[in-house]
Amino acid sequence: xxxxxxxxxxxxxxxxxxxxxxxxxxxxxxxxxxxxxxxxxxxxxxxxxxxxxxxxxxxxxxxxxxxxxxxxxxxxxxxxxxxxxxxxxxxxxxxxxxxxxxxxxxxxxxxxxxxxxxxxxxxxxxxxxxxxxxxxxxxxxxxxxxxxxxxxxxxxxxxxxxxxxxxxxxxxxxxxxxxxxxxxxxxxxxxxxxxxxxxxxxxxxxxxxxxxxxxxxxxxxxxxxxxxxxxxxxxxxxxxxxxxxxxxxxxxxxxxxx
Amino acid sequence: xxxxxxxxxxxxxxxxxxxxxxxxxxxxxxxxxxxxxxxxxxxxxxxxxxxxxxxxxxxxxxxxxxxxxxxxxxxxxxxxxxxxxxxxxxxxxxxxxxxxxxxxxxxxxxxxxxxxxxxxxxxxxxxxxxxxxxxxxxxxxxxxxxxxxxxxxxxxxxxxxxxxxxxxxxxxxxxxxxxxxxxxxxxxxxxxxxxxxxxxxxxxxxxxxxxxxxxxxxxxxxxxxxxxxxxxxxxxxxxxxxxxxxxxxxxxxxxxxxxxxxxxxxxxxxxxxxxxxxxxxxxxxxxxxxxxxxxxxxxxxxxxxxxxxxxxxxxxxxxxxxxxxxxxxxxxxxxxxxxxxxxxxxxxxxxxxxxxxxxxxxxxxxxxxxxxxxxxxxxxxxxxxxxxxxxxxxxxxxxxxxxxxxxxxxxxxxxxxxxxxxxxxxxxxxxxxxxxxxxxxxxxxxxxxxxxxxxxxxxxxxxxxx
Numbered sequence: 001x002x003x004x005x006x007x008x009x010x011x012x013x014x015x016x017x018x019x020x021x022x023x024x025x026x027x028x029x030x031x032x033x034x035x036x037x038x039x040x041x042x043x044x045x046x047x048x049x050x051x052x053x054x055x056x057x058x059x060x061x062x063x064x065x066x067x068x069x070x071x072x073x074x075x076x077x078x079x080x081x082x083x084x085x086x087x088x089x090x091x092x093x094x095x096x097x098x099x100x101x102x103x104x105x106x107x108x109x110x111x112x113x114x115x116x117x118x119x120x121x122x123x124x125x126x127x128x129x130x131x132x133x134x135x136x137x138x139x140x141x142x143x144x145x146x147x148x149x150x151x152x153x154x155x156x157x158x159x160x161x162x163x164x165x166x167x168x169x170x171x172x173x174x175x176x177x178x179x180x181x182x183x184x185x186x187x188x189x190x191x192x193x194x195x196x197x198x199x200x201x202x203x204x205x206x207x208x209x210x211x212x213x214x215x216x217x218x219x220x221x222x223x224x225x226x227x228x229x230x231x232x233x234x235x236x237x238x239x240x241x242x243x244x245x246x247x248x249x250x251x252x253x254x255x256x257x258x
Numbered sequence: 259x260x261x262x263x264x265x266x267x268x269x270x271x272x273x274x275x276x277x278x279x280x281x282x283x284x285x286x287x288x289x290x291x292x293x294x295x296x297x298x299x300x301x302x303x304x305x306x307x308x309x310x311x312x313x314x315x316x317x318x319x320x321x322x323x324x325x326x327x328x329x330x331x332x333x334x335x336x337x338x339x340x341x342x343x344x345x346x347x348x349x350x351x352x353x354x355x356x357x358x359x360x361x362x363x364x365x366x367x368x369x370x371x372x373x374x375x376x377x378x379x380x381x382x383x384x385x386x387x388x389x390x391x392x393x394x395x396x397x398x399x400x401x402x403x404x405x406x407x408x409x410x411x412x413x414x415x416x417x418x419x420x421x422x423x424x425x426x427x428x429x430x431x432x433x434x435x436x437x438x439x440x441x442x443x444x445x446x447x448x449x450x451x452x453x454x455x456x457x458x459x460x461x462x463x464x465x466x467x468x469x470x471x472x473x474x475x476x477x478x479x480x481x482x483x484x485x486x487x488x489x490x491x492x493x494x495x496x497x498x499x500x501x502x503x504x505x506x507x508x509x510x511x512x513x514x515x516x517x518x519x520x521x522x523x524x525x526x527x528x529x530x531x532x533x534x535x536x537x538x539x540x541x542x543x544x545x546x547x548x549x550x551x552x553x554x555x556x557x558x559x560x561x562x563x564x565x566x567x568x569x570x571x572x573x574x575x576x577x578x579x580x581x582x583x584x585x586x587x588x589x590x591x592x593x594x595x596x597x598x599x600x601x602x603x604x605x606x607x608x609x610x611x612x613x614x615x616x617x618x619x620x621x622x623x624x625x626x627x628x629x630x631x632x633x634x635x636x637x638x639x640x641x642x643x644x645x646x647x648x649x650x651x652x653x654x655x656x657x658x659x660x661x662x663x664x665x666x667x668x669x670x671x672x673x674x675x676x677x678x679x680x681x682x683x684x685x686x687x688x689x690x691x692x693x694x695x696x697x698x699x700x701x702x703x704x705x706x707x708x709x710x711x712x713x714x715x716x717x718x719x720x721x722x723x724x
Contacts, residue, residue: 103664
């Protein structure tokens with residue numbers, strides 16, 4: 001059984017149809033990359049899966065681990081094992097990083113009927129993850145993302161992912177705005193989490209990230225539809241030929257769904 | 259004006275009775291002080307919304323109610339009743355029941371030398387010279403009729419005198435308890451706090467209710483901070499919503515004195531909190547920090563009048579408001595920079611979180627600058643709860659109610675962070691948390707859940723209004 005099954009998903013934002021029939025199957029252990037030009041609907045797809053309420057699903061269904069994902073609130077989806085690394089992580093003044101992360105972890109554990117983790121058990125695990133992301137523990141005493149550089153914010157997203165151990169990790173343009181060093185660290189964190197139990201959906205505009213996180217499948221999203229799917233080599237082709245050729249092809253050969 | 263006149267007649271009878279039996283009636287200076295103040299009150303009556311200082315707060319409910327003074331000597335409280343209101347570590351705790359000092363419930367033993375903490379009444383009876391030198395010297399009874407009324411009925415309250423260079427680490431807790439009132443009752447607590455040169459003290463002035471009934475608490479505090487003195491004053495308003503609470507804190511700051519005023523308004527139906535510091539000596543610093551949290555039909559008015567009377571002083575006003583239901587908040591920040599107060603550095607910030615469509619905030623900066631080399635800034639923001647932040651927390655598994663609470667605590671926490679750490683701050687933190695947890699502030703109402711997701715969607719960006 002697939003971990004994630006998206007069938008004929010149509011999504012509207014503020015009256016505009018952004019996703020026009022997406023079909024996608026992701027099995028545990030697989031890494032899929034969603035690529036596409038600006039405005040193609042990549043981020044919308046990520047946000048819908050993370051259950052952002054501003055997006056209205058007009059048709060289709062999404063099953064996560066056999067359950068109706070679209071019926072879930074954001075916190076339920078998170079507790080079931082969906083995690084989205086934000087393209088623009090939010091600064092939350094007044095809430096400490098460590099406190100936030102432990103609250104989140106315990107909310108998820110509670111949902112699953114597990115015991116809450118106290119500070120004594122949490123800290124050693126947390127420190128290990130900090131090390132993986134090469135993050136300074138001092139940052140964690142600050143408010144969530146407050147005063148973090150762009151790279152620190154993105155690393156903080158992957159840190160949260162490493163602590164929360166989701167079944168499905170969605171990376172929403174995690175590479176944007178990262179220099180090569182930060183990109184390597186982020187990729188190292190992500191790769192350390194690849195496992196047969198976990199699936200990943202890597203949403204990106206550029207092929208660059210996929211040199212470090214090599215996907216099993218690449219899907220090209222154009223104007224709300226997946227117009228081509230292939231292996232990792234498709235990303236390289238895109239890098240060389242650009243989205244324009246695919247868009248042109250899509251216009252000729254794939255007017256409806258794929 | 260008719261209301262005011264009618265009402266003044268009510269007060270005339272009460273005042274005449276009061277004068278016959280008031281402590282200190284034989285002291286000419288005190289008698290004069292009371293009589294002058296009462297005369298001034300009779301001249302002006304209660305303010306109306308035509309008065310610029312009272313534009314957003316209608317006190318006609320106070321003006322038209324016939325209040326009487328509490329009966330003397332009928333205390334039915336025991337130490338057990340007070341357990342819930344005590345704080346952890348204090349240097350002294352003075353308890354006032356319906357405005358009257360309750361010796362048996364208070365504790366001001368074990369004080370170091372040259373620190374006096376007592377009731378004001380005791381000082382009147384002792385005919386204290388310090389009292390005579392300071393009482394009524396600072397409060398503006400001419401401009402503010404509530405201060406005039408308080409002075410007319412000034413008899414009991416707290417007296418704190420910290421001698422030169424004396425340092426009190428733990429806070430002094432002044433707890434004013436209103437008991438059940440079967441008919442409308444008024445009290446006029448009057449506090450005098452003197453911290454001499456290089457002294458240091460923290461004072462918590464807290465108002466609570468035990469039992470219901472209409473109460474009008476009209477308090478006034480004169481706080482004198484000597485040269486280089488460090489004083490923190492915490493005002494905690496936690497009365498029930500039938501209460502009218504008008505309080506005035508008048509601060510007189512000497513050279514290089516550092517004073518912090520923290521006002522936490524959680525309770526009360528109609529509340530007006532005046533903070534009036536005068537930076538009279540060079541190099542003084544004043545922090546005026548506040549948090550007001552309103553729900554239901556609460557009206558919480560914060561009025562500041564910061565007077566820069568000397569050069570090189572700085573003042574900071576930071577107020578955060580959280581308003582839900584039909585609550586109405588007011589932030590009126592007046593800064594007056596006198597002609598000689600060059601190099602003044604005054605800043606004012608008011609941030610508000612409106613959690614319902616019916617909540618209202620009026621925020622008004624008022625700068626009067628008569629010097630030419632000053633830095634004065636002000637800013638106000640009004641916003642809803644940040645939708646992005648809420649989604650971020652929820653996307654990590656934290657349920658909506660907890661996420662909203664976390665964001666509220668964080669917003670309120672800005673006020674706490676401006677307090678020096680210690681038991682006064684811990685006390686404030688505990689009360690704020692309890693208050694925000696007890697009432698489900700900011701939770702989506704049942705009536706908007708009816709398929710109306712819009713409520714959750716309007717963006718939460720801050721809107722500059724001032």
